[in-house]
Amino acid sequence: MRGDLVALGPGLHRLTAHNPGIMTGQGTQSYFIGHQRITLVDPGPDLPDQIPRIRQALDELGACLESIMLTHTHLDHSPAAATLQDMMSVPVLGCPPTDLLRQDTTTHITRILTDGEVLTTECGPLRVIATPGHVGNHLSFYLEERGDVLTGDHVIAGSTVVIIPPSGHMGDYMASLQRLLDTQAHRMLPGHGDPLVPAAPVLEWTLAHRRQRELKVKQVLHGFPGDVAELTPRVYDDVPAQLHPVAQFSLLAHLLWLQEQGLAQHDAQGIWILT
Ligand SMILES: [Zn+2]
Structure with a gap:
């Protein structure tokens, strides 16, 4: 020990x-x-x-x-x-x-x-x-x-x-x-x-990475409205499939944040589209 x-x-x-x-x-x-x-x-x-x-x-x-x-x-x-x-x-x-x-x-x-x-x-x-x-x-x-x-x-x-x-x-x-x-x-x-x-470059990279992911969410939604399960493999096609169940949480967080900003919405079936 x-x-x-x-x-x-x-x-x-x-x-x-x-x-x-x-x-x-x-x-x-x-x-x-x-x-x-x-x-x-x-x-x-x-x-x-x-x-x-x-x-x-x-x-x-x-x-x-x-x-x-x-x-x-x-x-x-x-x-x-x-x-x-x-x-x-x-x-x-x-x-x-x-x-x-x-x-x-x-x-x-x-x-x-x-x-x-x-x-x-x-x-x-x-x-x-x-x-x-x-x-x-x-x-x-x-x-x-x-x-x-x-x-x-x-x-x-x-x-x-x-x-x-x-x-x-x-x-x-x-x-x-x-x-x-x-x-x-x-x-x-x-x-x-x-x-x-040093901390600053890591924080700057993380901020840029999240902005890039948000952009990807918008690009995917532009061509393919869908629910969270359908959107995940498209938005996270650079991430191993075994991590997709976890990535769904972050994708939902991105979608809700876009919704708050008036940039996306979903219907009663949970299908997300750009507004
Ligand atoms: Zn934790």
Whole structure:
């Protein structure tokens, strides 16, 4: 078990959960912020070895757990918080989910974080940045003096993220990307995968990629009105078919965002057309 922690800088470490998969990459990343009093961001999934591994990591650091912060409450990010909360009586800070799709309902959030508030950590001030889009209750955490921003599932390494309506929203997602860009953070520490550095080109690429996908949605709709299942293989013909069931969520988010902008609509049968 020793050696599971990866150092990312003074007082900053990560632990990768044993939940690799198509949606989780090499596994969910938990981040340990601090030297003696740890702020733990995203304690991870409810796996039998997750709590022992977190306790082992704290022992290796010679530190105690002071608080838990959640980027969001998907099942691969937050359920371990419930056990740690009972075991160590630590506060859990984050935002509760606004829907129940693949959401953790076991963790009790003891304090709701608000956009812009600044918390104190042993690695300096940590600013809460609301980054809705992937889901509505998503937060990113910016260690301002380090130039590091913890991005949860807002930006991940190795793939684009899924936008999951109804709480996920493509317009919000784009605006949240711009908010992160505006921080001028140097490095992004994602919920899946390795650090992304420098951050700005990755954010700019992601924004451009989403705009390109929106254009593709419009081009496909122009020649082929259809429902979400029919449109998915055409809009995502550059993506392996095994990912199409997941891509349907993001396609729906694109269509709903076009509808909000008055650019598309659907009939009672769910057939989408350009307006
Ligand atoms: Zn997620």
